[in-house]
Amino acid sequence: MSPTDVKAFVAEALQVDVAALADDLRIGGIDAWDSLAHMRLLTAIEERLGKPLDAETAAGIESLSDIQRVLA
Amino acid sequence: MMRQPPPPRIKLLKLETERFILRSLTPADASERWASWLADPEVMGPVNTAPRSMTREDLARYTQRFDQQTRLLIGIFDRETKLHIGLYQIDVNPHHRTAKLNVIVGDKDFWGRKVVLETRAALLDHLFRSGVEKVIGSPLARNFPAVFNYKAQGWRLEGIMKGQVRHMHSNARLDQYEFGLLKDEWIALKKKAGA
Numbered sequence: 721m722s723p724t725d726v727k728a729f730v731a732e733a734l735q736v737d738v739a740a741l742a743d744d745l746r747i748g749g750i751d752a753w754d755s756l757a758h759m760r761l762l763t764a765i766e767e768r769l770g771k772p773l774d775a776e777t778a779a780g781i782e783s784l785s786d787i788q789r790v791l792a
Numbered sequence: 793m794m795r796q797p798p799p800p801r802i803k804l805l806k807l808e809t810e811r812f813i814l815r816s817l818t819p820a821d822a823s824e825r826w827a828s829w830l831a832d833p834e835v836m837g838p839v840n841t842a843p844r845s846m847t848r849e850d851l852a853r854y855t856q857r858f859d860q861q862t863r864l865l866i867g868i869f870d871r872e873t874k875l876h877i878g879l880y881q882i883d884v885n886p887h888h889r890t891a892k893l894n895v896i897v898g899d900k901d902f903w904g905r906k907v908v909l910e911t912r913a914a915l916l917d918h919l920f921r922s923g924v925e926k927v928i929g930s931p932l933a934r935n936f937p938a939v940f941n942y943k944a945q946g947w948r949l950e951g952i953m954k955g956q957v958r959h960m961h962s963n964a965r966l967d968q969y970e971f972g973l974l975k976d977e978w979i980a981l982k983k984k985a986g987a
Contacts, residue, residue: 748909748944755937755944756904762936775933775952775967782943 726788729768733761747782765790799886800923801861807914813869814911816860817879821867822851825876829898838935839896842960862886868897868911877902880915889925895938908941920975927978932957933967946981947971 721729723743730745731738736752747753753761762781766772768791773781780786807814827846829835836843846854858865864882869875878897884890893915897907916927929947931938943949950972955965 747940754904754906755908755940758940759936775954775969778933778936778939779949779952779969 721788721791723784723788726784726791729764729791730761730784730787733757733764735760741784743784745784761787798923800884800889800891800919807918808871809910809914811871812877812907812911813871813874814866814880814914815869817855817858817865817867819852819855821876822848822855823876824848826851826879826898829878829896832898834900835896835898837960838932838938839894840932840957840960840966866915868895868907870902875899878907880911882915882919884919884924889923890928891919891924891926892928892930894929903937908938909945912941912945916973916978920978925975927973929971930968931971933969939969942969942971945973946977947973948977 727738727741731741734741734750734752734757736750740750740752742749745753747758762773762778765781765787773790777790781790805815827848827850830846831843833843855865857863858881862884864880864884866880866882867876868878868880870877877899878895881894883892885892893912895908895912897903919927927947929938929942930953931942933939933952948971949969951970953968953970956968957966958964959966
């Protein structure tokens with residue numbers, strides 16, 4: 721998944737415009753990335769992967785680059 | 793021998809944040825509203841607790857199990873409406889000067905509104921001022937909203953406990969995280985946020 725695709729994916733989960741996502745965005749870095757949005761995001765990642773995230777992987781998801789790595 | 797600081801002495805009167813009030817719960821706070829959260833699978837599921845029916849009398853008795861010094865039961869109230877929307881249970885270990893925090897936001901209208909980030913910041917200030925030197929939180933790995941709150945607040949993930957607890961309805965074993973935060977780390981985080 722390209723960085724652009726990752727941004728589009730995260731924007732949909734967080735229910736914000738792609739333009740709101742800075743390249744170095746981190747967990748909680750914008751208002752829209754709140755606790756419920758985080759749940760939507762991780763659930764969307766699991767749906768994309770077709771399997772539940774293990775505890776180690778889920779714990780490591782804190783930024784766009786982390787998401788790109790997990791979805792690679 | 794170096795003189796030790798006195799053990800933590802928690803004296804919670806009332807804390808106010810921009811949007812919320814935190815205060816010790818008493819038998820008078822027992823309500824149908826509070827009981828409804830405990831019967832709601834959506835509220836209790838993330839903390840792996842089977843929903844249960846409790847009466848106001850049950851809840852009133854429950855509040856009396858807390859000495860409000862080493863076992864604290866603290867309500868979260870919306871400042872504007874005065875509605876009771878959630879609660880913290882805190883266990884203080886005076887010897888190790890640690891406090892273990894658990895929180896439930898029962899009123900689902902307040903989910904995703906940063907209630908925990910705002911109220912726990914005030915609680916951390918209070919606990920650290922009162923002599924606690926480290927705080928601990930142990931959410932289930934699948935409790936993604938709770939995990940978000942620890943990470944977004946700057947707590948350190950100290951470990952992943954594999955299969956730490958049994959699922960409330962099955963024999964499945966669930967992973968749990970251990971988050972921690974030292975007093976000095978909290979002070980540094982606040983300084984950085986204010987910088």
